[in-house]
Amino acid sequence: MKASAPGKVILFGEHAVVYGRPALAVPVMQVHADADVAATTRSGVWIEAPDIGLRAELHSLPPDHPLGALIRNLCSTLGIDPFPNLEIKITSSIPVASGLGSGAAVSVALSRALSATLNRPLSDDQVNTFAYEIEKLHHGTPSGIDNTVITYARPVFFIKGRPIQIVSVGRPFTILIADTGIAAPTRESVRDVRRMWGADQARWDAVFDEMGSIARTALESMQSGQWEALGDLMNRNHALLQELTVSSPELDRLVESARGSGAVGAKLSGGGRGGNMIALVSPDTAAAVARRLREAGAKSTIITQVA
Numbered sequence: 001m002k003a004s005a006p007g008k009v010i011l012f013g014e015h016a017v018v019y020g021r022p023a024l025a026v027p028v029m030q031v032h033a034d035a036d037v038a039a040t041t042r043s044g045v046w047i048e049a050p051d052i053g054l055r056a057e058l059h060s061l062p063p064d065h066p067l068g069a070l071i072r073n074l075c076s077t078l079g080i081d082p083f084p085n086l087e088i089k090i091t092s093s094i095p096v097a098s099g100l101g102s103g104a105a106v107s108v109a110l111s112r113a114l115s116a117t118l119n120r121p122l123s124d125d126q127v128n129t130f131a132y133e134i135e136k137l138h139h140g141t142p143s144g145i146d147n148t149v150i151t152y153a154r155p156v157f158f159i160k161g162r163p164i165q166i167v168s169v170g171r172p173f174t175i176l177i178a179d180t181g182i183a184a185p186t187r188e189s190v191r192d193v194r195r196m197w198g199a200d201q202a203r204w205d206a207v208f209d210e211m212g213s214i215a216r217t218a219l220e221s222m223q224s225g226q227w228e229a230l231g232d233l234m235n236r237n238h239a240l241l242q243e244l245t246v247s248s249p250e251l252d253r254l255v256e257s258a259r260g261s262g263a264v265g266a267k268l269s270g271g272g273r274g275g276n277m278i279a280l281v282s283p284d285t286a287a288a289v290a291r292r293l294r295e296a297g298a299k300s301t302i303i304t305q306v307a
Helices: 066-078 102-117 124-139 145-152 186-199 201-224 227-243 249-260 286-295
Strands: 002-012 023-039 045-049 054-057 086-092 156-158 173-179 265-269 276-281 300-306
Touching (some): 002 227, 023 102, 045 066, 066 102, 145 156, 186 201, 201 227, 227 265
Parallel strands (some): 045 086
Antiparallel strands (some): 023 086, 173 300
């Protein structure tokens, strides 16, 4: 059985979402993770992931290996014992540690393909719950937004612990994603922010409250089709993320380059300290802004429409 899952990008609310404030995220269909699971006569569960140079039998992987843990946990959840003989191949066009949800996309695609092969297909809600448990292994204290938007492949307004709100977009708008090329594991930035918050909760709760207010205003603008208003909200959100110390010189350079070359607004997206930034652009200016960002040091760019 085969399954695929898209990438994702957070528009508003990263980091604050971990502390109960809202966030907005959208799927990025131009990149995806793919899983192909098939029965085999070869003894064991063989995993091939050429993007990370992996070719190994399940039992040879350490207990904390992300792919091995996912397969073991899913089989345990489904009551599969002993494991059948399987060939599993995983590929992905989503850059690792870039804020596009590579880990969650692999979890979603593999859990769908594996459960279907084992004749225990999971519903979207079950996939989302399981992927969140795997996200905890990757990130420690994740918000759950990555696995949610990737599972349902729809724009999502998300508050941790509350029912998912799928967002209807009043008018399509265009987002440009630019990769700094710097790997930035989310776990580390989430950990550092938690330390800061623990040392001065009143200060950082005020910052998170402002981020939450921005996300709520952005939701209203998206639903009413007033996408141009998102530009100023992005700029304000980026300033707060800079205050939170999760930006970087490379991200700031790309954000300023985007704003200076025609973007309506721009900000970092995801954990920060590297990874991606996003810019709100019109369809007419998207290509020119993308070219300018590559000149400013972006390793790659993706133009995606939110609809």
